Amino acid sequence: MATESPTKRMKLDGPLIGTHSGHFHADEALAVSMLRQLPTYANSNLVRTRDPSILSQCHTVVDVGAEYDVSKNRFDHHQREFGTFFPGHNTKLSSAGLVYMHFGKDIIQQVTGLPAGPDLDILFEKLYTDFVEAFDANDNGVNVVSPSDLEAAGLAKKFEDRGFSIASVVNRYNYTPGAKSSAEQSKEQQQDEEDERFLKASAFVGEQFILELTDRATAWLPARKAVAEAYNARLKYDPQARILVLPDGMPWADHLYNLEKESPLPDGVAPQVLYVLFPESTEPGSKWRIRAVSKENGGFQNRKDLPDAWKGVRDEELDKVSGIPGCVFVHAAGFIGGNKTFDGALAMAQKALEL
Incomplete structure (x- = not known):
């Protein structure tokens, strides 16, 4: 003892x-x-x-x-x-x-x-x-x-x-x-x-x-397979494959960075994913999140922030500013946001790519 x-x-x-x-x-x-x-x-x-x-x-x-x-x-x-x-x-x-x-x-x-x-x-x-x-x-x-x-x-x-x-x-x-x-x-x-x-x-x-x-x-460890599948399917959401859509919330960052380093890059495809989408929960009708990918794992600087005009704005006001219905919020630091639906979160990601 x-x-x-x-x-x-x-x-x-x-x-x-x-x-x-x-x-x-x-x-x-x-x-x-x-x-x-x-x-x-x-x-x-x-x-x-x-x-x-x-x-x-x-x-x-x-x-x-x-x-x-x-x-x-x-x-x-x-x-x-x-x-x-x-x-x-x-x-x-x-x-x-x-x-x-x-x-x-x-x-x-x-x-x-x-x-x-x-x-x-x-x-x-x-x-x-x-x-x-x-x-x-x-x-x-x-x-x-x-x-x-x-x-x-x-x-x-x-x-x-x-x-x-x-x-x-x-x-x-x-x-x-x-x-x-x-x-x-x-x-x-x-x-x-x-x-x-x-x-x-x-x-x-x-x-x-x-x-x-x-x-x-x-x-x-179990997330490795799911992130790899989502990585291979990212052309469905953006012609340059800059958006990654996950089936649920999971530890994705390590796996994404490794995939980007190890995977061959087809013509016309961007070298890096900029936004990751995932549902808040596995419940039907769950809200969705959009997350800007950090420049480095664990860092606070993003590859591309969500648009400045959206930062710190919520609900109907964010709908008006973004032109996208169903918005919930965008953090004042521009690294994460939310929408009531998957389609809304995807629209936020697609529009953010061009702003």
């Missing part, structure tokens, strides 16, 4: 997981939580120590020990000679990436029931790219964009986002406002309290990992 001392924990049966004591980070918090998704470690206890004699008795050790050896279940990345990367990526791995690289497919199968095959491989890569790699980069001091490149480009932050990341949330668990001072506690009590805070942090990042994995498996 988390409240037991390392010495007591060493007497318990089962495959013991070890990591370092002291200030903790997001990477080992995620590494421990991922391991515990597997049957082997489901009931494992955790010891947090830097004592080599205790770590040597652990079944699996992450983020401490200066050793990376899969045969010994040792997954540290701090040794000078370490230089391991996830296949196809350029970010040096942390303990999170090491555990994911070696156990990730088993974890995905355990959580989702997905069988071995191409879909598992795709999901394994996707989850690393969209979730785990950021843990590796953060722990190894790698920025999304080099500060020197930003300075050379004359760019500056518009706001401070240091407290907004998962890593910053984990860091907050290192501190307990109102806790007793070290002078009022024994070393064992201090360690127990620290361990308890680590377990809370690990549970937090573990929950985020499972949410990401479950969403990708149940929504993102």
